[in-house]
Amino acid sequence: MEPAGYHHPLSPQEDNHSYYVSRVYGPGDARLRGLWVDLATANRSQVKIHGILSNTHRQASRIVLSFDFPFYGHLLRQVTIATGGFIFMGDVIHRMLTATQYVAPLMANFNPSFSRNSTVQYMDNGTAFVVQWDKVYLQGKEEMGSFTFQAALHSTGRIIFGYKEIPVPVLQISATQHPVKAGLSDAFMVLNPSPDVPESRRRTIYEYHRVELDTSKITNLSAVEFTPLPTCLQHQSCEMCMSSELTFNCSWCHILQRCSSGFDRYREEWLSYGCGQKADEKSCEDLAVGEHYSAPPESSSSPLDEDITTSTSTLFIDNLTTEGRGLGSSLHSKQASTPIHTGTIVGIVLAVLLLALIILAAIYINSHPTSTAALFFIERRPHHWPAMKFRNHSNHTTYSEVEANSQEKEGFVEAEQC
Numbered sequence: 001m002e003p004a005g006y007h008h009p010l011s012p013q014e015d016n017h018s019y020y021v022s023r024v025y026g027p028g029d030a031r032l033r034g035l036w037v038d039l040a041t042a043n044r045s046q047v048k049i050h051g052i053l054s055n056t057h058r059q060a061s062r063i064v065l066s067f068d069f070p071f072y073g074h075l076l077r078q079v080t081i082a083t084g085g086f087i088f089m090g091d092v093i094h095r096m097l098t099a100t101q102y103v104a105p106l107m108a109n110f111n112p113s114f115s116r117n118s119t120v121q122y123m124d125n126g127t128a129f130v131v132q133w134d135k136v137y138l139q140g141k142e143e144m145g146s147f148t149f150q151a152a153l154h155s156t157g158r159i160i161f162g163y164k165e166i167p168v169p170v171l172q173i174s175a176t177q178h179p180v181k182a183g184l185s186d187a188f189m190v191l192n193p194s195p196d197v198p199e200s201r202r203r204t205i206y207e208y209h210r211v212e213l214d215t216s217k218i219t220n221l222s223a224v225e226f227t228p229l230p231t232c233l234q235h236q237s238c239e240m241c242m243s244s245e246l247t248f249n250c251s252w253c254h255i256l257q258r259c260s261s262g263f264d265r266y267r268e269e270w271l272s273y274g275c276g277q278k279a280d281e282k283s284c285e286d287l288a289v290g291e292h293y294s295a296p297p298e299s300s301s302s303p304l305d306e307d308i309t310t311s312t313s314t315l316f317i318d319n320l321t322t323e324g325r326g327l328g329s330s331l332h333s334k335q336a337s338t339p340i341h342t343g344t345i346v347g348i349v350l351a352v353l354l355l356a357l358i359i360l361a362a363i364y365i366n367s368h369p370t371s372t373a374a375l376f377f378i379e380r381r382p383h384h385w386p387a388m389k390f391r392n393h394s395n396h397t398t399y400s401e402v403e404a405n406s407q408e409k410e411g412f413v414e415a416e417q418c
Contacts, residue, residue, distance in 0.1 A: 017211045018247060019072055020159075020184065020226040024213075027221040035223040036162040037130045037152055039121055046125045052402045053083050053120035057111040057139060058178075060088060060097060060399040066124050070157035071103075072186040072209065073231035074265050079103075079153070081131050082399060083120060084178060085110050087151060092189060092203065095398035098179045100187035100207045105151045105161035106170065106218065109178030111139040118146070129153045135165075139177070144168045157228035159184070163218055170215035182213040184226065188267040208263045235259035238284035251275065254287045 012031070013024040025032045039047050053061055060082040068075040071089050080088035080097075086104035088097055098107060112118040114137045123130045132150035145167030152160040161182070173180050186209055191201040213224060232250035235241040241252040241259030248261040253275035260266065262276055270276060 013217070016229075017184075017209075018229065019186075019209055019231065020211060020228055022211065022213070023225045023227070024217050025223045025225070026217075027219065029223075032221065032223050035160050035225060036164065037123070037128070037132075037150065037160075039123055039130065039132055039150075042123055043125065047121060047123040050081065050120045050122065053081060054112050054118065056402075057083060057113050058109075058399055059083050059402050060093075061402050063122065063124075063129075065129050065153075066126050067129075067155045069129065069153050069155065070228060072264065073228075073233035074186075079129070080401070081120065081122060083110055083112050083133075083136075084108060084399075085133055085136075085147075085149070086181075087131060087153075089186070093399075093401055094203070094205065096205070097399045098181075100185050100205055102181075102185050103151055103153065103159060104181050104183060104185075105149050105163070105224075106133075106147065106166075107179055107181040108173050109139045110136040110147065112136050114139070114142055115146070127155045138173065141174070144172075159226040161213075161224040161226075163220065163222045166218055166220050166222075170218050180215075182215050182218060182224075184211040185209070186265070188263070188265045190268045206267075208267075231264075232259045232261045233264060238287060242284060252284065252287055 012026075012029055015022050025035065050061060053059055060080045062078055062080045064078045065076070068077060069079070070076075076089060080090075080093065082088060082097065084098065084107055086098070086102045086107040088102055090101035110133060112120055112133070115135065117134075118136045119132075119134045120136075121132045121134055130150055130152045132148070134148050135146040136148075137146055138144055146165060147167065148165040149161070149163045152158075152162070154160070170180065170182070185207055187205050187207040190204050190206065192204055194200045194202040211226070217224075230246055232241065232244065232246065232248050235244060235250065235252075236259075238252040238254070238259075241250050244250045244259070250259050250261055252259050253270065253273065255273045256266075256269065256275060258266065258270075258275075260270055260275070262270055264270075
């Protein structure tokens with residue numbers, strides 16, 4: 001009888017996910033030893049224990065990588081480590097941090113603050129970035145035991161999930177207070193006019209691809225290796241793009257000088273410039289001559305609504321508004337063509353008066369540090385990145401982001417005693 005979760009060394013389970021090929025290795029696989037990164041024996045100058053994440057619950061911290069990491073064909077230079085067993089790969093921190101754009105070896109309601117032995121460690125050696133959730137416990141279910149696992153992001157785009165201690169089957173972990181997932185996800189963001197505030201735009205996140213692992217395969221001494229497959233974004237010329245034999249339907253946009261399937265993080269720009277139009281049987285010469293179309297930002301809403309109905313899932317971020325580059329540039333161009341009139345002069349005078357009041361208020365606060373006004377601003381000054389606490393109101397899950405550099409007091413990882 002072979003133990004549960006065992007796979008023959010010569011035949012790891014393999015799946016094709018269009019963007020990645022995943023291989024699952026069980027306890028008996030010979031390659032398993034080379035996939036786990038032992039942080040205790042690594043270069044101590046490259047390994048750090050994150051002081052805040054190791055002593056808090058439901059927090060996330062942004063980290064800058066020393067190399068460009070290819071994720072779904074996009075080159076990323078920063079990621080966000082979360083205490084909940086995953087790495088957020090997006091640029092925009094939103095209240096549904098756990099929903100899209102993640103690398104999750106085991107996303108669950110872990111609370112590193114429960115035990116002094118629980119830590120969140122990471123290492124960057126220039127070609128690999130490794131995050132390890134070491135001896136962490138589930139909030140409210142500490143009797144289940146501690147979990148130790150890691151995720152490694154390699155400069156080649158390979159992603160490795162390593163599992164050292166998984167005390168209970170993952171299927172037994174409750175998802176009531178926190179999502180339970182294992183896998184990858186990416187999404188693109190578009191800016192739509194807000195129905196409540198016409199001048200602003202609402203960010204909408206669309207998940208276009210997800211890899212969901214079979215959590216029954218996550219056991220002690222197991223691993224999952226993700227090997228990236230070629231994407232349209234890697235083609236730097238029209239000829240290479242049009243002759244591509246990828247499973248994706250690659251198209252070349254001459255205006256943007258970009259090859260794309262239309263579903264990646266640049267989708268809004270792709271549609272705004274009319275790159276989503278049919279270009280069947282067109283040569284690169286025809287595209288270079290014929291593509292002079294540049295649609296206004298508003299025109300992207302119609303084709304976007306048609307295409308999005310086929311996407312994996314959607315979630316709307318109603319409480320985030322932004323001016324957006326397209327919107328900002330159009331406003332500036334309109335203002336430049338308008339002659340200066342009396343209203344403008346009055347506005348300038350009011351702005352000067354407001355600036356003078358602010359300067360006088362600052363002088364007063366500095367000279368009266370114990371005044372009510374001074375205490376009001378001191379209590380509300382920003383100490384770190386804007387915080388978004390994880391609260392279970394309205395069934396929404398949000399994380400608080402902390403500053404990574406200034407408060408890491410734990411120092412380096414000490415080698416464990418044998």
